[in-house]
Amino acid sequence: MITFLKKYKGFIYGLLIHRIMVFVLSYFDFIHIDNSEVLANTLSFIFSWLLISLPIHYFSFLKQHKTISIKLVALMVLFLVIIINDLNSKIVDNPLTFVGLVGVGLSFFSIIAPSYFKKYALVIIGFYVLALGYFVYIRVYIDDLASYLQQEKEIKIIITSPFLVLFLSWLYQQWKWVKTVESKKSKAELALLKSQINPHFFFNTLNNLYGLTVEKSDDAPDVVLKLSDMMRYTIYMGKEDFVSLKDEIEYLKNYIELHKIRYHKTVDITFNHSNELNYQIAPLLFIIPLENAFKHGVERLTEDAYIHINLKTDDGMIHFNIENNFGQMEANQNTGIGLNNLKQRLKLLYPNKHDIQIEVKANIYKFSLKIETA
Incomplete structure (x- = not known):
């Protein structure tokens, strides 16, 4: 208007x-x-x-x-x-x-x-x-x-x-x-943002696979299988306007498992999710903050690293929260293009129906996202 x-x-x-x-x-x-x-x-x-x-x-x-x-x-x-x-x-x-x-x-x-x-x-x-x-x-x-x-x-x-x-x-x-004109512009921007998100994720994952193959790890075949599932989801389901929340959760679980395989240190990673029911969500919204949690936290810390993820639904609302710790050298660094893309996508997909809260305190990073799906 x-x-x-x-x-x-x-x-x-x-x-x-x-x-x-x-x-x-x-x-x-x-x-x-x-x-x-x-x-x-x-x-x-x-x-x-x-x-x-x-x-x-x-x-x-x-x-x-x-x-x-x-x-x-x-x-x-x-x-x-x-x-x-x-x-x-x-x-x-x-x-x-x-x-x-x-x-x-x-x-x-x-x-x-x-x-x-x-x-x-x-x-x-x-x-x-x-x-x-x-x-x-x-x-x-x-x-x-x-x-x-x-x-x-x-x-x-x-x-x-x-x-x-x-x-x-x-x-x-x-x-x-x-x-x-506004609709065509929004669709063009969404397509551009998605094209920026996907390569960023796959480059990181392929680097993980490269490390396992160099080490000749027995986990490499499992990584290839999970990566194949994730690529199939990203290529085909990533084009959809909305996907099942259950499928998106499965996608995140595969991503977490890929990272667990490659670490040779103890990492406290928990992913609690409940009440998914038949909720629909735009694809590939949660992967960016999860990537950042690994990149700026687990991969930088030598010990006591943790990532706690919680996802729940309540009366048409989806609540997604991530908490992780990070090293001192990461305290003043930004999260790059990924988080900016996420914010732009949310503005286009859920105008006035989403809320992002970020809190950084004492080497603890907390990310909270609320989305109204109704």
Whole structure:
């Protein structure tokens, strides 16, 4: 909504200018507004507001397209001539004024939104041929003012309502276009972020496998099998918008087992999870903080290293917490691109439905993530 308002702020500026102009002109008695004429006042407001707002909205465009600017200036001059002629003629609902204003309005819209107007041109022109024909018949051919005044409001509504419908429909089309652009942008950003996450993880895992093969460890085949499962999950399931929380937990468990195999030291690693049920989650959200816990904690410490992981669900909420210790030299280092990518993905996937808390104290790192899935 904020993006939409920013894009069409010209109409807000036009409204402010319009109200100031009306106040000044009324104050100096240049115009008089009859509050009993609700319909006429409403139609005058809409028409004059759009006349002021549209040039503001398209100002940058008009500077680059002189031909269109000249056409609009010519229409404004014609509009002023029509109004002045109407004031001087002193004819009630001057037919020339009505026909002229409709012509100016349609021409104006065809200039500022040519493709949109062209789409409905036959319907609009056909409607106005009939509507203005009926108006001229009642106002001129019959030439009975009393009879006309009985139908005056209905005729004015018939003549002016298509402009309002056309304008609102055009705004709706513009709003849909903005939302489509935002959606495509979000999907492109998500695809980019995923492509950054996956190589980072696999490079680390392949390095682990390399170390085991150099040592000719009997655990190497098991590592290859687990890595194969994880690659299959990342490549195929990582493309999905949502995956089962149980599958994501299994993915994390395989990752933890891969690390346990390669360590020749005692490491306190616990992973508690409960109440997974049938929860769905965006894939590959939890692997980044888990990677960081190993990279900046276990791999740097020679003893007493630990990682405690807890995952639970509660009434549509997923709570994921990691606590690990780290060496003094890691205290002032950041976690790199991985955590930044995670934050960006969460903003795109769960706007206003997630919360990240990070606490670093006395060589203890605590990461907490809450996601609302409902």
